[in-house]
Amino acid sequence: MADSPVRMRAEIAALPAYRQGRQAVADGYKLSSNENPFGPLAEIVEAMGRAEVNRYPDATGPALREKLGRRFGVTGQQVHLAAGSVALLSQFLLAVCEPGSEVVYAWRSFEAYPGLVTVAGATSVQVPLAAGAVHDLDAMAAAITDRTRAVIVCSPNNPTGPIVGAAAFARFMDQVPADLLVLLDEAYVEFVRDAGAVDGAALIGRWPNLVILRTFSKAWGLAGLRLGYAIGAEHLLDAARAVAIPLSVTGQAQLAGAVALDHEELLLARVADIVETRGRLVAGLRELGFDVPEAQGNFVWLPLGDGAAAADEVFHAHGVVVRAFPGEGVRISIGEQESVARVLEAAAAL
Structure with a gap:
């Protein structure tokens, strides 16, 4: 048969x-x-060698979360680790989306966004970039409906390069409903030299519905270890933790991230x-x-x-x-x- x-x-x-x-x-x-x-760095390689690969890593990476918390002036509970920022995106979308819901983001932007939205059971609402390949935040705000569950803002935008301005982002956030999750994807923030760019670190706590996403993959040179982190309100991070695949952040990645911060x-x-x-x-x-x-x-x-x-x-x-x-x-x-x-x-x- x-x-x-x-x-x-x-x-x-x-x-x-x-x-x-x-x-x-x-x-x-x-x-x-x-x-x-x-x-x-040799110090990072040495730290990775200390990981007991025959043992499971600590599920939540408390040591690294506390270290990041001190760096950004938040508690360890306001930091969440995942296997790269793309995993963070997936977790937050799974936490807030359901069939019939929508996710708004600029396009062209990070190529993983459409697939992540689809896997979460939602529909993409792609807002074309404005002249100069920049986010059209006014058009993105206008695209929000009662079906919208999340908005993703990528600064600097991958793959086009321009940043989102700090003043423009603040105006955008003031237009966004307070119950709508906003993900500020800052995977490349360390390379920014535009003084007018949005900086998620300066916005922590200003809007309770805002979550900052960053990664060790790019500037910190740990792409092969898959390590990203989110900063935001504890209840939002708890939702991402609830849908995360357990033990997905390896012990090697946690140790390497901690040493990288020591050699910033x-x-x-x-x-x-x-x-x-x-x-x-x-x-x-x-x-x-x-x-x-x-x-x-x-x-x-x-x-x-x-x-x-x-x-x-x-x-x-x-x-x-x-x-x-x-x-x-x-x-x-x-x-x-x-x-x-x-x-x-x-x-x-x-």
């Missing part, structure tokens, strides 16, 4: 699985995943190096005639439209792996200083 097909949710069956961009090329540069080009000055000096490299790359691309939006993350965006797929092939032929979004553009991560010349060489060939 032939096997009968397993019945699945129709929206999940239609949802494409997440696929990474191209991986590294020989004698080239992998600039497709917004990774930190610097290797881990050195790690942020590396971030400054990446920012300087970003400036050289942006200047070079603009000299070539490319329309590069204001880059405030560890990546730059080339809005190439229908030329994105062809550009991907040109970069790959020059030994540069980028992240192409067919029909929209190409995102290029900031890598080693030496990568700038190769990227500009490929860009010139376009």
Whole structure:
């Protein structure tokens, strides 16, 4: 008897699985995943070696949560850990969404948002970016209805690069219903140099419905360990903790995050190096005639439209792996200083 097909949710069956961009090329540069080009500190590697991998980690990571709490002036209960900021997004959406509900976010933005919303059983409401590839917060506020359960604001915006302004965000929050969850996704906040940018750390406690999402993956160079954290009201974090997969933050990640915080000055000096490299790359691309939006993350965006797929092939032929979004553009991560010349060489060939 032939096997009968397993019945699945129709929206999940239609949802494409997440696929990474191209991986590294020989004698080239992998600039497709917004990774930190610097290797881990020896102290972090040593800390990871102390983890008892034959034992389960502490489920809630109290030591690291307390350390983060002291850094941001909150209690450990106002900090929640997860396996990267994408896991945090998933948890909060699962906690507030139900069939028929909606989630509002800007588009184009982080490519995981649509899938996470679908998995949570909700519907995406995508608000087009305004000129300059920035969030249109007025349009996002207007898109909120009684079906809206969450709003996601990404600053700086991945993959386009611009920030959300602090004043504009404050006006936006004053328009948002108090019972609506707002997730401020700040995965790249350490790379921001725009003094007018929103800074979630300065907003803690101002709006009880606001949760700040950050990660150790980018600036802190721990992408392979999957470690992110949320800061917000305890009852909101408890809801995320309730739907989280238990023990998903490894002991190695918890130890590495704690040591990274102890070496913040050195790690942020590396971030400054990446920012300087970003400036050289942006200047070079603009000299070539490319329309590069204001880059405030560890990546730059080339809005190439229908030329994105062809550009991907040109970069790959020059030994540069980028992240192409067919029909929209190409995102290029900031890598080693030496990568700038190769990227500009490929860009010139376009």
